[in-house]
Amino acid sequence: MERFQISMKEKDSVHVxxxxxxxxxxxxxxxxxxxxxxxxxxxxxxxxxxxxxxITKIIGDQGLLPTHPDKNTVSACVKMILDFLGKKNYGIEIELHKKMPIGSGLGSSAASTIAGLFAINRLLGEPMSKKELLPFALKGEELACGHGHADNVAPSLMGGITLIRSYHPLEVINLPVPPELCCSIIFPHVEVQTRAARQILKNKIELTDAVSQWGNIAGLITGLFTEDYNLLSRSLQDKLIEPTRSILIPEFEAMRKIAMECGALGFGISGSGPSVVAFTKGIDTAKTITIKLTELLKDHEIESNGYFSFINTEGATALS
Structure with missing residues (x-):
């Protein structure tokens, strides 16, 4: 990777x-x-x-995250960028405000990684583009999770819906976002570790299941380009991962039944879980599903966090 000239004035502080x-x-x-x-x-x-x-302060992590600068993804990513740009002698103080649950299947480590990378890049006057930051994001994810996957860091950084076409070389493509596409997210307060969720997956799959999955992915991407919500709905099915992982999530099938009865386009697992996601056409449907699913879990004495959202097309942003 080439070194890039600073294109904007460096700042004394940033909030992202x-x-x-x-x-x-x-x-x-x-x-x-x-x-x-x-x-x-x-x-x-x-x-x-x-x-x-x-790292001078971490808020909202319940004491779970390391403060050593080599072990926390935020500070490690800051160090990577400073080293890469030849600014090893800079002095940087960091505050991390965790405003999302850890171990939720919502890309918690990715959000911290991206916040650190985006912040230091902005502090230095944005010498690198968002896409040029992605290889560093993979290293941050590897530190946090043991795997350098881009399916969380890429959308957190770039916004919208992203396709990882290749890792060698890394190629990330932004896909179209239909204007009414929304989602309901439920995070049940149960523990599903990413590594454990990977370990239970099958090493081999049936060819017929693979062909079906390829068809669903192709249909999903076509539906995004054509804004065909019915095609999206028919394509939002997982025959490879969900049958195994869903057994780790309490009331999974009951939540799916309610979401689909309320008008969801599709329902499944967010990341490695335990969060689940229902995709909808319109925010009102997403809000209704969020309310009903949190009520269902409460009836079964399971606490949860519920969110409903349009697709965020901006990604990482500066707040000041």
Whole structure:
């Protein structure tokens, strides 16, 4: 990767937001993802005279995240960019405000990674484009999760719906977002670790299931380009991952039944779970589904967080 000239004036401090994401888009395991309007993470960066990178405060993590600058994804990503641009002697103080649940299947580590990268890039006057930041985002995800996947970091950074066409070389494509496409997100307060959710997946699949999945992905992408909500609905089916992972999520089939009865286009797992997502045409339907699914879980004595959102087409943004 080439080094880039600083194109804007450097700043003394920045405050940025990076949105939560929903990976896989039901049928697009590890290749599709989308950004949400809420929740998300906020990061404050301040330039100081004393060299080095320091995390001065983390809010909202219940003490779960490391503050050592080499082990936290925000500070590690800041360090990567400073090293890459030859600014190792800069002094940076960091505040991370976690405004989304950890281990939720909503790209929590990705939001922190992207917030750190976007913030330091903006502090330095934006010498790099968003796409040029993506390889660093994969390294941040590898630090957090052990896997450098782009299906969360790409939409959090770039916004909208993204397709990871290739990792070698990395190629990320922004797909069209139909204007009325919305989603309802429910995060049940149960633990499903990403690594555990990967370990239970089958190593081999039936060719007929693979062909069906390819057809669904192609139909989904075609539906996005043509704004055909009926085609989207027919394509939002997962025959490969959901049958195995759904057993880890309480009341999964009951939630699906209610969501579809309320008019959802499709229903499935967000990322590796335990969050679930229902896609809708229109925000009112998404709001109704969110209310009903949180009520269902409450009836079964399961606490949850509920969100409803249009697709966030902006991605990471500066708040000040």
């Amino acid at each position: 937001f990076a949105p939560a994401t929903s990976a896989n888009f039901i049928c697009g395991y590890d290749v599709l993802g989308l950004a949400l309007n809420e929740p998300g993470d906020e990061v404050y960066l301040k330039r100081v005279d004393k060299p080095g990178i320091r």
